[in-house]
Amino acid sequence: MTGSGHDPVTRGTVLAESALAGDRRALARLLTAVEGRTVVAEVALRELHRRAGRAHVIGITGAPGAGKSTLVNAVVRQLRRDGRTVAVVAVDPSSPITGGALLGDRVRMQEHAVDDGVFIRSMAARGHAGGLAATSGTAVTVLDAVGYDVVLVETVGTGQSEIEVVATADTTVVLEAPEMGDEVQAIKAGLLEVADIVAVSKGDRPGAERTANLLRTMLASSEPTTARGDIGGSRPRPKRPEVLLTTGATGAGVPELVAAIDRHRASLDEEALAAARVRRASAVVWEIVAERVRRRLLAGELAGETDALLRDVAAHDVDPYAAAEALLAAYRGHTPREEERG
Amino acid sequence: MATMTERPIKVLIAKPGLDGHDRGAKVLARGLRDEGFEVVYTGLRQTPEMVATAALQEDVDVVGLSILSGAHLTLVPRICALLRERGMDDVLVTVGGIIPDEDIPVLTQAGVAAVFGPGTTIGEVATFLREHAPQRDIE
Numbered sequence: 001m002t003g004s005g006h007d008p009v010t011r012g013t014v015l016a017e018s019a020l021a022g023d024r025r026a027l028a029r030l031l032t033a034v035e036g037r038t039v040v041a042e043v044a045l046r047e048l049h050r051r052a053g054r055a056h057v058i059g060i061t062g063a064p065g066a067g068k069s070t071l072v073n074a075v076v077r078q079l080r081r082d083g084r085t086v087a088v089v090a091v092d093p094s095s096p097i098t099g100g101a102l103l104g105d106r107v108r109m110q111e112h113a114v115d116d117g118v119f120i121r122s123m124a125a126r127g128h129a130g131g132l133a134a135t136s137g138t139a140v141t142v143l144d145a146v147g148y149d150v151v152l153v154e155t156v157g158t159g160q161s162e163i164e165v166v167a168t169a170d171t172t173v174v175l176e177a178p179e180m181g182d183e184v185q186a187i188k189a190g191l192l193e194v195a196d197i198v199a200v201s202k203g204d205r206p207g208a209e210r211t212a213n214l215l216r217t218m219l220a221s222s223e224p225t226t227a228r229g230d231i232g233g234s235r236p237r238p239k240r241p242e243v244l245l246t247t248g249a250t251g252a253g254v255p256e257l258v259a260a261i262d263r264h265r266a267s268l269d270e271e272a273l274a275a276a277r278v279r280r281a282s283a284v285v286w287e288i289v290a291e292r293v294r295r296r297l298l299a300g301e302l303a304g305e306t307d308a309l310l311r312d313v314a315a316h317d318v319d320p321y322a323a324a325e326a327l328l329a330a331y332r333g334h335t336p337r338e339e340e341r342g
Numbered sequence: 343m344a345t346m347t348e349r350p351i352k353v354l355i356a357k358p359g360l361d362g363h364d365r366g367a368k369v370l371a372r373g374l375r376d377e378g379f380e381v382v383y384t385g386l387r388q389t390p391e392m393v394a395t396a397a398l399q400e401d402v403d404v405v406g407l408s409i410l411s412g413a414h415l416t417l418v419p420r421i422c423a424l425l426r427e428r429g430m431d432d433v434l435v436t437v438g439g440i441i442p443d444e445d446i447p448v449l450t451q452a453g454v455a456a457v458f459g460p461g462t463t464i465g466e467v468a469t470f471l472r473e474h475a476p477q478r479d480i481e
Binding site for chain 2: 099
């Protein structure tokens with residue numbers, strides 16, 4: 001095994017070096033370390049983070065069954081025709097009850113299974129809300145760093161407000177199945193608002209063209225968006241997202257979709273790109289901060305204190321704000337120790 | 343919350359070969375999900391190369407092969423060899439389906455840890471995997 005049997009620092013360094021040299025086994029193990037938020041991942045990222053930032057990160061989101069995996073498969077095919085290498089991060093939900101997960105996105109991506117220019121990784125969301133796993137952003141950084149031209153991020157089947165992918169992706173494609181709702185659905189806040197491109201799936205079905213026209217009408221009538229409507233940054237939105245009809249199963253409309261995705265990336269000026277990078281950095285850093293605080297308070301010597309406080313709140317003896325302050329005070333009172341992490 | 347730092351056992355359920363009977367594989371995939379495993383399901387008609395590549399990219403602990411076509415003596419040793427070739431010697435390989443008793447030693451010889459015939463319960467499979475999946479040192 002690459003670097004096994006060594007201490008975490010050596011292992012992290014060796015895994016990063018091997019992954020950068022094109023060792024796909026090392027890359028896969030590194031992604032496992034990232035998912036497990038281990039010290040190995042932390043060490044590897046010291047090197048890899050500096051090298052990331054070149055890939056075009058494309059987010060694909062939409063309702064369960066809308067056709068995301070089928071579309072991702074077709075988009076990968078088109079990108080490969082253009083000679084671009086592609087990594088796919090496909091997220092599926094974890095069971096809130098057992099923690100288990102069924103990761104089924106590869107079923108639709110079989111044609112790329114043995115293409116050396118494609119790397120597909122499934123991730124379980126592991127209790128994280130928002131459409132991605134908590135560590136998906138870092139997984140994207142790793143795949144970017146090792147040199148994939150495009151990283152496609154497929155979210156879990158989303159509802160109306162799982163828009164975390166926007167912080168991770170340069171270009172966000174929202175997939176809408178035909179006849180999923182009327183005009184009022186199309187003008188509700190949330191998912192459709194964050195789309196850089198809207199793709200209507202299953203374009204060969206009756207009603208698909210009508211859905212596309214309806215979306216064009218409703219989205220086109222909106223005012224140009226400004227920084228106020230943006231999520232945690234000042235990235236200007238297109239005045240109206242392009243609405244395209246796609247049929248993932250046949251590939252119809254997919255070259256046009258990839259062209260639209262490339263146009264969107266090209267349209268981002270320096271300011272917009274910088275804002276997107278800050279948004280991504282902030283999402284990743286805050287996730288780590290939250291995880292560190294949670295881990296410290298729930299593990300080791302503070303666990304008992306935390307548990308007692310939560311019980312006090314449950315018993316209505318302590319109010320939630322006072323409990324939160326007490327936990328933060330306890331956190332501040334303990335300096336991190338290397339062996340607690342990992 | 344404490345479980346968030348534990349890695350669930352990750353299992354690839356694959357159907358190599360040409361038979362189209364995937365009910366068993368799907369039932370097992372779902373059952374293992376309920377047992378707390380992270381299950382990657384790849385669908386029908388996988389070549390040995392596709393199975394080995396998926397196992398590598400997903401960094402799974404277990405590869406579960408479902409075969410009802412009778413081609414197990416060809417497919418399984420090939421998959422085991424490919425896994426070894428790619429450095430995945432520690433991956434636990436199990437086979438489910440219709441496997442004649444006399445073929446089991448051949449598969450074991452090829453590197454298969456267990457063969458689960460008809461009538462095996464999900465619980466039995468889950469217990470076996472928990473006991474035999476490699477302990478990963480991902481610190």
